[in-house]
Amino acid sequence: MIDENASARLTRRALTFAHRVGLFLAMLVICLPGIWIVLSSLRPTVEIMAKPPVWIPQELSLDAYVAMFSGIGKGGIPVLDYFRNSLIISVTSTVIAVAIGMAGGYAFARYRFRGKSGMFLGLMLTRTVPGIAMSLPLFFVYARLGIIDTHFGMILAYVALNIPFTIWLIDGFFRQVPKDLAEAAQIDGCTRWQAFWQVEFPLARPGIASAAIFAFLTCWNEFALASQLTRSVNSKTLPVGLLDYTAEFTIDWRGMCALAVVMIIPALTLTYIVQKHLVGGLTSGAVKG
Amino acid sequence: MKGFKPSAPILLLLPAFVVLAAVVLVPLLLSLYSSFTPFRLTRPETFFVLIGFRNYVSILSNPDFWWAFGRTVLLLTIALNLEMLLGLGLAMLVEKATRGQRILRTLMMFPMMFSPILVGFQFKFMFNDNIGLVNNALQSLGITQNAIPWLIESHLAFTAITIAEVWSSTSIFAILILAGLLAMPKEPIEAARVDGCTPWQTFRYVTWPFVMPFAYIAMTIRSLDVARAYDIVKIMTDGGPAGRTELLWTLVGRTAYSDARMGLANAMAYFSILLSIAFTVYFYNKLAAARAQIGAEW
Numbered sequence: 001m002i003d004e005n006a007s008a009r010l011t012r013r014a015l016t017f018a019h020r021v022g023l024f025l026a027m028l029v030i031c032l033p034g035i036w037i038v039l040s041s042l043r044p045t046v047e048i049m050a051k052p053p054v055w056i057p058q059e060l061s062l063d064a065y066v067a068m069f070s071g072i073g074k075g076g077i078p079v080l081d082y083f084r085n086s087l088i089i090s091v092t093s094t095v096i097a098v099a100i101g102m103a104g105g106y107a108f109a110r111y112r113f114r115g116k117s118g119m120f121l122g123l124m125l126t127r128t129v130p131g132i133a134m135s136l137p138l139f140f141v142y143a144r145l146g147i148i149d150t151h152f153g154m155i156l157a158y159v160a161l162n163i164p165f166t167i168w169l170i171d172g173f174f175r176q177v178p179k180d181l182a183e184a185a186q187i188d189g190c191t192r193w194q195a196f197w198q199v200e201f202p203l204a205r206p207g208i209a210s211a212a213i214f215a216f217l218t219c220w221n222e223f224a225l226a227s228q229l230t231r232s233v234n235s236k237t238l239p240v241g242l243l244d245y246t247a248e249f250t251i252d253w254r255g256m257c258a259l260a261v262v263m264i265i266p267a268l269t270l271t272y273i274v275q276k277h278l279v280g281g282l283t284s285g286a287v288k289g
Numbered sequence: 290m291k292g293f294k295p296s297a298p299i300l301l302l303l304p305a306f307v308v309l310a311a312v313v314l315v316p317l318l319l320s321l322y323s324s325f326t327p328f329r330l331t332r333p334e335t336f337f338v339l340i341g342f343r344n345y346v347s348i349l350s351n352p353d354f355w356w357a358f359g360r361t362v363l364l365l366t367i368a369l370n371l372e373m374l375l376g377l378g379l380a381m382l383v384e385k386a387t388r389g390q391r392i393l394r395t396l397m398m399f400p401m402m403f404s405p406i407l408v409g410f411q412f413k414f415m416f417n418d419n420i421g422l423v424n425n426a427l428q429s430l431g432i433t434q435n436a437i438p439w440l441i442e443s444h445l446a447f448t449a450i451t452i453a454e455v456w457s458s459t460s461i462f463a464i465l466i467l468a469g470l471l472a473m474p475k476e477p478i479e480a481a482r483v484d485g486c487t488p489w490q491t492f493r494y495v496t497w498p499f500v501m502p503f504a505y506i507a508m509t510i511r512s513l514d515v516a517r518a519y520d521i522v523k524i525m526t527d528g529g530p531a532g533r534t535e536l537l538w539t540l541v542g543r544t545a546y547s548d549a550r551m552g553l554a555n556a557m558a559y560f561s562i563l564l565s566i567a568f569t570v571y572f573y574n575k576l577a578a579a580r581a582q583i584g585a586e587w
Contacts, residue, residue: 023382027396033411033456034399036422040414053425104305107298121573123305124509126313128565130516132538133558136545137316137323160312163305165513221404223520224538228546239406239520253414260407267402272395 105170131224173207376462
């Protein structure tokens with residue numbers, strides 16, 4: 001009897017231990033590449049290239065960042081221009097996509113109409129067109145209209161890229177707001193328009209904010225379209241700028257790592273803020289269709 | 290007034306349709322047309338010459354294309370299944386954790402924030418045969434003396450790409466499956482335990498059916514942009530060595546922009562679009578079926 005208890009306790013302890021180890025290893029695999037990039041951006045190139053490898057960093061410095069921001073000709077790339085382009089394009093297209101997505105998401109969440117699920121699937125399917133496949137006709141059309149390498153062209157493309165997903169997310173958030181609330185407000189004398197802005201919108205606001213941030217990140221990270229539709233500092237975004245560090249046969253690893261860190265920090269912060277709502281929006285209606 | 294009400298949702302959806310029609314549908318129709326021409330960017334007059342299905346015939350009889358096609362399907366199948374399994378495992382590990390749930394969840398989302406191009410670059414750096422972390426670690430640990438040519442040998446390159454792809458997208462599965470696990474009512478599990486189910490049976494017949502819709506949501510989201518892999522491959526190997534990791538998407542890009550053969554590339558692009566649509570519709574249907582099943586049981 002006592003033996004049985006002891007062995008059960010032992011098994012339990014072993015399981016807890018195995019769980020901890022598994023969790024630790026999984027997190028290590030997830031975090032290691034990122035940590036490695038940050039570390040490499042702080043080390044001198046000699047150390048990155050060293051053979052045999054130097055495991056414990058001998059000296060850390062911010063040289064790579066200084067070089068990056070010190071402009072063309074001094075080992076830098078026009079990173080400020082890229083940053084500005086990325087910011088303008090991402091923010092503008094996010095605002096427009098969310099406005100359109102709110103209208104569409106509200107329609108899907110609150111109205112019944114014919115062909116609804118077909119329409120929803122149809123919207124999603126426009127998102128499946130691979131960026132590179134999309135870029136061929138867009139390249140051609142944009143070249144004709146003369147909007148290649150402009151902010152306007154990129155914004156237009158990104159709005160279209162983001163609409164389907166924004167609608168999906170915002171639809172989910174509006175569904176979580178009970179219908180009765182808006183109806184009660186309408187009985188109390190609000191118009192539908194007022195009921196929307198004063199009751200439903202404030203309740204769905206955190207969700208809409210996450211949809212916005214998700215759209216922003218999609219633009220911020222997009223490469224396939226941007227690499228073909230941008231040409232110069234007029235509209236090149238950061239992901240395309242990353243390629244400036246690759247020459248024909250050599251790659252400036254340290255500089256690339258530094259730019260990677262610059263790219264990842266805004267994304268990291270924003271994702272951290274919205275993580276909770278994002279999951280809620282995507283899965284709403286997973287159980288009750 | 291009678292006919293007004295049903296038009297409200299249409300009115301609300303109108304802006305979305307207008308933008309998508311202008312930026313997606315019209316260009317797609319244009320590219321469909323140009324896939325029937327020998328269009329080259331360098332020779333605009335070829336845009337108006339119709340050659341019927343010749344582009345499609347030349348694609349279908351081109352072994353390189355079929356290799357790229359097969360490789361793309363293979364990569365997607367392996368990657369999606371692995372991501373699903375690992376995501377499930379990760380979600381269950383995190384769900385079992387008693388402390389630090391919030392920090393664990395944040396760490397779990399970490400790879401989602403990396404743009405695919407960054408993922409590609411970062412793994413290119415780590416798998417570099419000379420200075421990469423992987424080879425350095427293997428050599429320092431004395432597992433191998435030689436530098437393993439990760440991105441140069443074709444099978445290894447494919448493996449490296451799969452690893453990068455799996456690393457970047459497992460977290461989407463993990464997050465959504467975790468949401469499913471957390472949303473799940475506890476009574477059925479307890480009931481199953483009382484009835485004498487083994488842990489495996491409990492998982493297989495109680496937990497899994499409930500979590501399935503969440504897994505399919507993740508699949509649907511993933512299949513919406515499976516072409517993200519383009520960025521990764523473009524950076525890591527650019528289809529090399531000698532076209533051995535060429536995917537449909539990199540092939541389209543190369544044909545269009547390096548060879549400037551737009552007509553041919555557009556014909557190929559249509560295959561990649563159909564492939565994406567097939568994946569999405571498949572998972573969307575699965576999602577609907579899984580939802581219906583849950584609805585019946587709970």
